[in-house]
Amino acid sequence: MPEEESKQELDIDHLQDLVAQQGDTVRALKADESPNQAAISQAIETLKQLKIDLNAEITRRKASGDSMIKSKEDFRVKVANSLESRLFYIPSFKIYGGVGGLYDYGPPGCAVKANVQKIWRQHFVIEESMLEVECPSVTLGTVLKASGHVDRFTDLMVKDAKTEECFRADHLLGDRLEELIADPATRKDEKAEFEMLYARLDELKEEEMKMALKRCGCVSPETKNELSDPYPFNLMFPTTIGPSGNIQGFLRPETAQGMFVNFRELLYFNGGKLPFACAQIGQSFRNEIAPRAGLLRVREFTQAEIEHFCHPTKKDHPRFNEVAQVELNLFSQEAQLQAGKKEPFRMKTGEAVEKGIIANETLAYFVARTHLFLKELGVDMQRVRFRQHLRHEMAHYAQDCWDAEIECSYGWIECVGLADRSAFDLDAHSKASKVDLQAYELFDEPVEEVIFEVKMNKQILGKSFKKDQKFVIDALTSLDEAAAAKIEKDFEDKGETDLENVQGIDGGKATITKDMVIEMKKKTKKVSGRNFTPSVIEPSFGIGRIMYCLFEHAFYVREGDDENKAVFKLPPQVAPIKCTIFPLVNNAEMNAASHDIYKSLTKLAVSVKLDTTAISIGKRYCRTDELGVPFAITIDHRTIGHTSTPKDGTVTVRERDSCEQVRIKVDDVAKFIADLSSGEVEWSRATASLEKVLNTAE
Numbered sequence: 001m002p003e004e005e006s007k008q009e010l011d012i013d014h015l016q017d018l019v020a021q022q023g024d025t026v027r028a029l030k031a032d033e034s035p036n037q038a039a040i041s042q043a044i045e046t047l048k049q050l051k052i053d054l055n056a057e058i059t060r061r062k063a064s065g066d067s068m069i070k071s072k073e074d075f076r077v078k079v080a081n082s083l084e085s086r087l088f089y090i091p092s093f094k095i096y097g098g099v100g101g102l103y104d105y106g107p108p109g110c111a112v113k114a115n116v117q118k119i120w121r122q123h124f125v126i127e128e129s130m131l132e133v134e135c136p137s138v139t140l141g142t143v144l145k146a147s148g149h150v151d152r153f154t155d156l157m158v159k160d161a162k163t164e165e166c167f168r169a170d171h172l173l174g175d176r177l178e179e180l181i182a183d184p185a186t187r188k189d190e191k192a193e194f195e196m197l198y199a200r201l202d203e204l205k206e207e208e209m210k211m212a213l214k215r216c217g218c219v220s221p222e223t224k225n226e227l228s229d230p231y232p233f234n235l236m237f238p239t240t241i242g243p244s245g246n247i248q249g250f251l252r253p254e255t256a257q258g259m260f261v262n263f264r265e266l267l268y269f270n271g272g273k274l275p276f277a278c279a280q281i282g283q284s285f286r287n288e289i290a291p292r293a294g295l296l297r298v299r300e301f302t303q304a305e306i307e308h309f310c311h312p313t314k315k316d317h318p319r320f321n322e323v324a325q326v327e328l329n330l331f332s333q334e335a336q337l338q339a340g341k342k343e344p345f346r347m348k349t350g351e352a353v354e355k356g357i358i359a360n361e362t363l364a365y366f367v368a369r370t371h372l373f374l375k376e377l378g379v380d381m382q383r384v385r386f387r388q389h390l391r392h393e394m395a396h397y398a399q400d401c402w403d404a405e406i407e408c409s410y411g412w413i414e415c416v417g418l419a420d421r422s423a424f425d426l427d428a429h430s431k432a433s434k435v436d437l438q439a440y441e442l443f444d445e446p447v448e449e450v451i452f453e454v455k456m457n458k459q460i461l462g463k464s465f466k467k468d469q470k471f472v473i474d475a476l477t478s479l480d481e482a483a484a485a486k487i488e489k490d491f492e493d494k495g496e497t498d499l500e501n502v503q504g505i506d507g508g509k510a511t512i513t514k515d516m517v518i519e520m521k522k523k524t525k526k527v528s529g530r531n532f533t534p535s536v537i538e539p540s541f542g543i544g545r546i547m548y549c550l551f552e553h554a555f556y557v558r559e560g561d562d563e564n565k566a567v568f569k570l571p572p573q574v575a576p577i578k579c580t581i582f583p584l585v586n587n588a589e590m591n592a593a594s595h596d597i598y599k600s601l602t603k604l605a606v607s608v609k610l611d612t613t614a615i616s617i618g619k620r621y622c623r624t625d626e627l628g629v630p631f632a633i634t635i636d637h638r639t640i641g642h643t644s645t646p647k648d649g650t651v652t653v654r655e656r657d658s659c660e661q662v663r664i665k666v667d668d669v670a671k672f673i674a675d676l677s678s679g680e681v682e683w684s685r686a687t688a689s690l691e692k693v694l695n696t697a698e
C-alpha cells in the first residue's frame with residue numbers, strides 16, 4: 001500500500017480509537033454510584049462530536065475524486081477489479097452464475113502461481129533436500145477416519161429457520177458480539193461478558209454456542225428470521241470409490257495424510273535415518289459453509305505442506321545457526337494475553353528459542369525459513385507476524401503452534417500454519433492400519449536395561465486374541481519394571497490384568513489371564529537401540545492466500561495518473577510475464593525485429609509478451625503495468641534506421657516502477673532481461689553504465 005494511504009488509514013483508526021475510548025468514559029460515568037449528570041452530558045456531547053468527525057472523514061474520503069485510495073473497501077474493490085479484469089482469477093462457471101468458493105486462475109494467475117510454487121520448491125524442497133511426493137486427492141475413508149477428520153473436521157452451522165440459508169455459527173455470533181461490544185447502550189458488566197465470549201469464539205462447543213446465540217439475540221442477518229440450533233457440519237466432500245459404491249472416499253481436506261501413510265516407505269528410502277522431511281504440493285478441498293473474501297476462503301485450494309519427522313526429544317536442527325540471526329515479528333501467547341495494548345515484538349530466532357518462546361529449534365527453524373520465503377516473494381514484511389496459538393486453539397497433542405499471518409484489507413490472515421504435532425499422526429495411523437510406523441534409534445553406547453522374559457502359553461493366547469496375538473506378545477515383551485510388578489500383583493489378587501495402550505489393538509486394551517503367562521523372569525540385558533514413534537513438525541502453506549496478500553501488497557495506483565492506471569509491483573521472479581516487447585510502429589521491419597528479440601528471450605526461458613497493437617506506447621505500458629510486467633522493450637527508429645534517424649541497433653528498456661528507460665544493444669538485450677528477471681541483478685546496478693533516455697510516452 002502506498003505510504004500516503006496508510007497515513008490516512010491511521011487517522012481514521014485514531015478517530016475510531018477516540019470514539020471507543022469516549023464510549024468507555026460515558027459508560028464509566030453512568031456506572032458511577034452517584035452519577036454526575038453534567039459530566040455525563042458533556043461526555044455524551046464529546047462522543048457525538050467525535051462520531052460526526054469520524055463519519056465526515058469517511059464521507060470526505062469516499063467523495064473526493066483524486067487518485068488516492070480512500071478506504072479499505074475501496075482499495076479492495078480496486079485490487080479485485082484489476083485482478084478480475086486482467087484474468088488473474090475469475091469465479092468458476094461464471095457463465096452459469098458461478099458458485100461460492102470456487103475460482104479459476106486465468107493466464108497471469110496461473111503464471112504467478114507457478115512462480116510462487118517454483119520459489120517454494122527451490123526454497124524448501126531443493127535447499128532442504130526434502131523428499132517430495134504426490135498423492136491422490138481422492139482419499140480412502142479409513143485414512144481420514146484414523147486421522148480424526150471423519151469425526152471431528154467440522155464447523156458449527158446454523159440455518160435460517162424459513163429460507164434454510166446456512167451460516168457459520170461462529171461468524172454470526174462474532175459479528176453480533178462486535179455490534180454489542182461497540183454499542184454505547186451495552187452495560188459495563190455485559191460488555192465484559194461479551195468480550196469474554198468473543199475471545200472464546202472458536203472454542204465454543206455445540207451447547208455453549210446454542211446458549212450464546214440465544215443470549216446475544218442472533219437472527220438471520222438479512223431476513224431477521226429465527227435461526228436453527230447450531231449443529232456440526234463436516235467440511236469434507238464425500239464420494240465413493242469404484243462402481244460398486246462400497247468404498248467410502250473423500251476429497252482430501254489437506255495434503256498431509258498422504259505423507260503420514262507413506263512414512264514407512266519414506267524412512268526406508270532415506271536409509272532408515274531421521275530426521276527427514278517430506279513435502280507435497282497439491283489440491284485440498286473443504287466444503288466451507290460460508291466461503292468469502294475471494295481467494296482467502298475457498299472450497300478448493302492449493303496447499304504446500306511439509307512433514308518433518310524427527311526424534312521426539314531431540315528437536316535441535318543441524319542448520320539452526322543459519323537462521324539464528326533472522327529477526328522475526330512474534331506475537332507470542334504472552335503478548336496476546338497481556339493487559340492493555342497487545343502487540344507483537346521483534347526478536348531474533350535464536351533468542352526466541354533460548355527464552356523458550358518458540359518450543360524448539362526445528363519449529364523455530366521453519367518459522368524463520370517461512371519468514372525468508374515470504375520476504376523473497378515480495379510480501380511487505382512490515383505486515384507479517386507470527387502468532388502463537390493460544391492453549392485452547394491447540395490440539396491436546398500439539399507441543400507448540402505458530403501461524404504466519406499477513407495483514408491485508410480483510411485484516412490479519414493466517415497464510416501458513418506451523419505446528420509441532422508430536423507423534424499423534426503416526427500413532428493414529430499405526431493403530432488403525434496395524435502397521436508399525438516407528439523408527440529405530442541406535443544409542444551412542446549400549447545401555448543396560450532391565451527386561452522381563454515372559455514365557456507365554458501361545459495356545460491360550462492365540463484362542464483369545466487370534467490375529468492380534470502378535471500385538472499382545474509385543475506388549476508383554478517390552479514391559480518395564482513397574483508394569484511387570486503390577487501384572488504380578490494383579491495375577492496374585494484377581495488372576496488377570498489389563499494391559500493398556502497396546503499398539504495395534506482396538507481401544508488399546510487387552511485383558512491377560514494368569515494362565516496365558518507361564519513364567520516372568522527379570523533379567524538385565526545390554527541394548528544398543530530402541531524403536532520409537534517420531535514427532536512431526538508441520539509447516540502448511542496456503543498458496544492462494546499468500547498470493548492474494550501479495551497482490552494487495554504489490555498493488556498501487558500511480559500518483560498523478562488516471563484512476564485506471566493500476567500497477568502490480570510484483571518482483572520479477574513472481575511476475576507472470578517478465579517482459580513486453582513493443583514495436584513503436586506496426587510495420588513489417590519493426591515487427592520482424594520484435595520477433596527476433598522475442599525468440600532470443602524465449603530461448604533463455606524468459607516469459608515474454610509481444611504487443612503489436614497500434615495503440616499508443618503510454619497505453620501499452622499501462623496495460624502491462626496492471627499485469628505486473630516489470631520490463632518493456634521498445635523497438636523504434638534507432639533500432640532499424642529511418643530517413644531522419646541513423647540505425648544504431650539499440651532498443652529502449654523501461655522499468656515498471658521507476659518508469660526509467662535505458663538504451664541497450666539488441667544483441668545484449670535478451671541476457672540483460674534474463675538476468676534482471678531471475679532477481680539476481682537489480683535494475684540500478686544493471687543499468688549503471690547504460691544510456692538513460694527521456695521518457696516521453698508517460
Ligand SMILES: Nc1ncnc2c1ncn2[C@@H]1O[C@H](COP(=O)(O)OP(=O)(O)OP(=O)(O)O)[C@@H](O)[C@H]1O
Pocket residue numbers: 254286288295296297298299301303414415416417540541542543544545546
Ligand atoms: N478454505 C481455505 N481457502 C484457502 N486456503 C485455505 C483454506 N483453509 C485453509 N487454507 C490454507 O491452508 C493452510 C493450512 O491449513 P489449516 O488447516 O492449518 O487451516 P485452518 O487453520 O483450518 O484455516 P482457517 O482457520 O482459516 O479455516 C492455512 O494456513 C491456509 O493458508
